[in-house]
Amino acid sequence: MTKLRVVVIGSGNIGGIAVRCLQGREDVELVGVWSRSRNVGVDAGLLDTDQPCGVMITNNEEEIFALLPDCAVMALNVRDPLEAQSVNGEWHVKLLERGINVVTASDGSLVFPPSHADQAYVARLEAAAQKGNATLYANGQEPGFVDHMALLATTMSNTISRITSYELFNYSMVQDRNEMALNFGFDELPEKPAILEQPGVQLYVWGGPLINVADKLGYKVERFEELYEKRVAERDIEVAFGTIQKGRVAAVRIRTSAYVEGREAIVVEHVNRMCDDIAPEWKKADTHGCMRVEIEGDPNIAMECTIGDRSKPEELGYDGYLMTVTRIVNAIPYVCAASPGVTSFRELPLTTPSSALRSAATSVDHKILKPTSARSH
Known part of the structure; x- marks a missing residue:
């Protein structure tokens, strides 16, 4: 060969x-x-x-x-x-x-x-x-694999009210402070805007997957909504790149929604934390990181892809990159x-x-x- x-x-x-x-x-x-x-x-x-x-x-x-x-x-x-x-x-x-x-x-x-x-x-x-x-x-891992996973899940559906793709990660093991601060706003004061907080950036990243899923199901997206929420640390938090001081951003929720036929129908939501107990009202994974697809409809469906070895959360960051690489190398x-x-x-x-x-x-x-x-x- x-x-x-x-x-x-x-x-x-x-x-x-x-x-x-x-x-x-x-x-x-x-x-x-x-x-x-x-x-x-x-x-x-x-x-x-x-x-x-x-x-x-x-x-x-x-x-x-x-x-x-x-x-x-x-x-x-x-x-x-x-x-x-x-x-x-x-x-x-x-x-x-x-x-x-x-x-x-x-x-x-x-x-x-x-x-x-x-x-x-x-x-x-x-x-x-x-x-x-x-x-x-x-x-890549997301966008890419998660869109694929969402469409696979729909093959078990009769009718669908809403599809939500979640990324639920604890990012405390990430060593690159600049990447976390610039993209997400971690370790910054809450009033400082992150790249993903700027209008239109979420749509640049996740608009395609939303349109992709809608298109495959035979629908056109009528409009989008972007949501960006932050929570600050209530104590100093030790993470891989240093210390996030009390009062600085330690959790973010990013939600990009597509509306079809007058209602919210397809959603991408990221909940990223620097410690497990912050923002308890937001969706949370049972492990350090997972990608989850939930379909509300007939029937209700949930599919979850857990990343890495649960006993080695320090490997989460690496395994996320690895999954991204294999999606293109393969x-x-x-x-x-x-x-x-x-x-x-x-x-x-x-x-x-x-x-x-x-x-x-x-x-x-x-x-x-x-x-x-x-x-x-």
């Missing part, structure tokens, strides 16, 4: 885990890794393990293109989702025009391309894909075999992993994310 040649663009958490997950497979081979600046000249295997893989990280784009890869794993980290389009888009176009297929978790707004707010951007990607006879596929053979264009999980077969029952030699014993100072994007 001729292996598909794969490159990884980015050497942060997603990129490092992707390098590990590409090892030992029968149908794919890692041939290159690109990074903006840090980690250049380092063996890419050391990003996520202590085992070299023989691929050295470069910051030279032309070196990546010269490798003639079949597919690129886009793993650039752009914290502000409204800036992600321009950063990722330039890479997407360059790769697609050169005939390189792309799988990405860096742009959740492309999980269901027809829902993207900027259809001129989607058309530009489509034109690049047609020019290069290549395919672009966006997915899709590589299917994307490379797909018709050219911008596609989605609704067009691809079920993206089951290749060589999944191989030796666990590529696993890691201690699944803890490295501090961001040790990584670059």
Whole structure:
């Protein structure tokens, strides 16, 4: 079997885990890794393990293109989702025009391309894909897997009153204070707005999944609502990145709703805490982290995906990244075999992993994310 040649663009958490997950497979081979600046000249295997893989990280784009890869794993980290389009888009176009297929978790707004707010951007990607006879596929843990799970749950429904997809996470194990503060407002005073609190940002991230579910059920979304609530710590809270002082934000509730035929019909709700006892009136998981789909209707249905080992909550952050990576890495053979264009999980077969029952030699014993100072994007 001729292996598909794969490159990884980015050497942060997603990129490092992707390098590990590409090892030992029968149908794919890692041939290159690109990074903006840090980690250049380092063996890419050391990003996520202590085992070299023989691929050295470069910051030279032309070196990546010269490798003639079949597919690129886009793993650039752009914290502000409204800036992600321009950063990722330039890479997407360059790769697609050169005939390189792309799988990405860096742009959740492309999980269901027809829902993207900027259809001129989607058309530009489509034109690049047609020019290069290549395919672009966006997915991840959420958006991505949760939308898929919600649609799967509806196959057991007769009638539906409301579908709610929850992400219920305790984020106290996350080591990156900047990511938590900028995106969510954690460890900030409540009056300081977070990125996800800004009007329109929630729709950029979760509007697509809402439209996707409605569209698959045969409906049009009439309007959206965005809700962002915060709760402050009533005591100092010790977390992985330091101490959240009393009076600073330690829990957030993000709720994005789609209205169909005059009523709230499809909802994405995130409840994220830095300790288990804050905001007890909000929805809570029985573990450190889970994704849950609830359907109110005939019949009532609940499906839950628990993340990680319940006895090792410190691994939650890592396992969340890992699930995001595998949603795109496992899709590589299917994307490379797909018709050219911008596609989605609704067009691809079920993206089951290749060589999944191989030796666990590529696993890691201690699944803890490295501090961001040790990584670059």
